[in-house]
Amino acid sequence: MLKFLKPALIALGLFAVIATPVVAGKLGIGREATPAEIKGWDIDVRPDGQGLPEGKGTVETGEELFQEKCAACHGEFAEGVDRWPVLAGGQDTLDSDRPVKTVGSYWPYLSTAYDYIFRAMPFGDAQSLSPDEVYALLAYILNMNDLVDDDFELSKSNFLTVRLPNEKNFIDDPRPDTPILAQKKPCMENCKTTVEITGRARIVDVTPDGEKGSN
């Protein structure tokens, strides 16, 4: 794997040449991770289904669980409480002035919700849900987004058949998307005749008080 080193050294230029020590091959540091260790930490789930555990859950069980473990922050119907995240609704708002991004309106993949809910939710009690519980909660969230019927059951085997509506609307990074030097040299002199102030932060009046911020 020494082949990795050379292009990197060239690409990084002088600083890297001086600073990067040359390593030839393996150094024999560390030990092999055991299958049990990997099982405990390998919690990720991918869009192709890699990482999905066996399990299943219905909208109905999900509803009960959601009220018990999630609704305090995300609302009874996953509509969000105060500033806690909204998980349902927002369809047809993405091109509006106030887009509402939810699992149903915005997220491209259901696997993301499996991955995230198990690793990070409930907030403050992460990695506590069983696979059946996560499947059930997902079924409920899908139902609150009008994406599945009330009698739906989500499982490892039908997981990949559920597609989220916004998947097709993600595009790769097209930047730079403003003129670069080769296209337009920045103006240096007499660039404008008049300049008007068109907006002021203090009119919007959302500036936090410095002293409060330090509490």
Added chain:
Amino acid sequence: MAGTPKKTNISRRGFLSSAVAGSAALVAGSNPLQAANPENMAPNVPDWSRYLGAGVAEQPYGMPSEFEKQVIRRNVPWLTASTESSVSFTPIHELDGIITPNGVCFERHHAGIAMVDPADHRLMINGLVDKPMMFTMEDLKRFPRVNKIFFLECAANSGMEWRGAQLNGCQFTQGMVHCVEYTGVPLKYILEEAGVKTNAKWLMPEGADAAAMNRSLPLEKALDDCLVAFKMNGEALRPEQGYPLRLVVPGWEGNLWIKWLRRIEVGDMPWQAREETSKYTDLMEDGTSRRFTWVMDAKSVITSPSPQAPITHKKGHTVISGLAWSGRGLIDYVDITLDGGKNWRRARIDGLRLPKALHRFYYEFDWDGSPLLLQSRAVDETGYVQPTKDELRTVRGTSSIYHNNGIQTWHVQENGQVENVEIS
């Protein structure tokens, strides 16, 4: 204003908060430099010139002078539902040079600060590798080590300004950035121990915090210049910066720099984690979203004068100080304008110039006391030109939250106060 050191300090803090709020007029008496106690002034001799000061190790870990208490991270309480998933901002208006002191580097956590015992911390490498590996912190310190200075900017820096000027102070408008020297191991050496399979294309670094923060990172970037760091500015990482181990992803958005790094999985496709789908994707006006927008484009801001750092002297010789940076490499030059963009002049970049690090610039001039509309515009070594906010809005609309590197305007008034404005 009795003028004991303590009171001077209070008056300075009071002064600052009124300057921040942008409400109280700046009167000469509230200028901290003029609030001096005559008893300490020549021809008198102050106490500190007569009596012994504190002995060594009075503070085993030293802190800044008590007169610098205003140089702190601040947050915006109404911004988030809980401080455990929130952000605090670097006081860039108070700093100089290019290195951010460890204690004031901005914070962004998703489940609070994990308090990790380094003896119990492990880094696992698994997935498409010849041999899955487990490393202790001791192990990691046996790899060849490098020292590199890089900026780290949150992709949401200036995110609140998309719809117009919102917050008075570059701490809040551009303060989700810091720049420190990292000591760590090139990630490629660690991957080499596990042996990456030939069909591998992506990595998924993951944190040990209660958000188990995870992102997809192209293998190419990892092999190019990513580090696994355990020190910042010569000392152990601060807990809020991922102690004992964090990923360093030079020039790319801060969310990728996984803190409390516990595992890296090697794979052949991206994971589409929550932080690269629900978040850190840029929603355009037509409802489409850009994903994997990793690079932080060139950006600059005048840090002084700025709303929290007004001009406290009257007219006369004045120093403009600011920061510029680019995720694509070096900053080539920075131009500044005093008149809202009618005429521009070259600023002076001073100190170290390093790729993907903050650059410090200055512009010195004789201020005639009339109002100014200050802006700075950075151009990087790839020819990327920092755009105006309106240029960005024209292409992207106002819903994208992330990657707002538009030119900042400060309105300096005759009394030296500064406000965040937008101009035609």
